[in-house]
Amino acid sequence: MKIAIVGAAGRMGKMLCALAEGTELEVVSRVDVAEGYDKSWSDEVEGVIDFSYHTAVPAAVEKAAEKGLAYVIGTTGLTADEQARVDAAAKKIPIVQSGNYSLGVNLLLELVKKAAQVLGPEYDIEVTEMHHRHKKDAPSGTALMLAKSAAAGRGAKDEFVYGRKGDIGERPVGEIAIHALRGGSVVGDHTVMFAGDVERVELTHKAQGREAFAAGALKALAWAKGRKPGIYSMRDVLGFA
Numbered sequence: 247m248k249i250a251i252v253g254a255a256g257r258m259g260k261m262l263c264a265l266a267e268g269t270e271l272e273v274v275s276r277v278d279v280a281e282g283y284d285k286s287w288s289d290e291v292e293g294v295i296d297f298s299y300h301t302a303v304p305a306a307v308e309k310a311a312e313k314g315l316a317y318v319i320g321t322t323g324l325t326a327d328e329q330a331r332v333d334a335a336a337k338k339i340p341i342v343q344s345g346n347y348s349l350g351v352n353l354l355l356e357l358v359k360k361a362a363q364v365l366g367p368e369y370d371i372e373v374t375e376m377h378h379r380h381k382k383d384a385p386s387g388t389a390l391m392l393a394k395s396a397a398a399g400r401g402a403k404d405e406f407v408y409g410r411k412g413d414i415g416e417r418p419v420g421e422i423a424i425h426a427l428r429g430g431s432v433v434g435d436h437t438v439m440f441a442g443d444v445e446r447v448e449l450t451h452k453a454q455g456r457e458a459f460a461a462g463a464l465k466a467l468a469w470a471k472g473r474k475p476g477i478y479s480m481r482d483v484l485g486f487a
Contacts, residue, residue: 250287253298323383345387347462362399
């Protein structure tokens with residue numbers, strides 16, 4: 247399968263290009279605004295993986311929809327309007343969209359949902375994430391996914407608190423909060439804390455490298471080719487959904 251990597255000059259883009267070598271996926275277009283990279287993908291491309299900046303995603307995925315190409319989105323931080331354009335494109339092509347493509351994180355999503363279901367609202371939920379100083383969006387897409395899994399476990403709405411400041415009063419029962427930390431070269435750490443009155447449960451995933459994310463994205467594209475149009479998650483790819 248001949249593929250294009252959009253955002254090929256970035257950390258994930260370079261990792262994707264490297265890991266694709268020797269697999270059934272042949273990178274024929276390395277697309278990026280940086281000098282020395284392709285400015286668009288070639289006509290021979292059969293699928294696209296996009297780890298570019300969020301503002302570039304809509305136009306690229308619409309181009310893929312016109313050509314009937316399977317598409318994988320790893321970019322996070324899309325605005326509501328940008329996401330709406332992705333959703334519209336998914337009526338024509340299969341799109342896998344996830345804030346995290348690692349096996350461990352997608353397993354963690356299931357564990358968080360189950361823990362929230364079992365422990366109930368008596369346990370306060372706090373989600374913390376830390377990434378390298380260069381990450382531009384906050385909170386991470388993975389942190390949002392974890393918060394949504396916790397809410398689903400409780401049967402609650404996706405309504406979250408993002409950090410705290412000032413005289414905010416006592417913590418309401420059932421509140422789910424997300425906190426973002428930035429610094430150094432941290433690839434990605436995520437923890438979901440369930441804090442009860444007499445005990446605390448913490449579920450944590452720490453990425454030691456970007457290989458797991460890149461390998462998952464490549465797997466997702468191979469899986470997506472030939473699927474019906476629609477939005478799929480990495481949990482669909484792994485058979486968790």
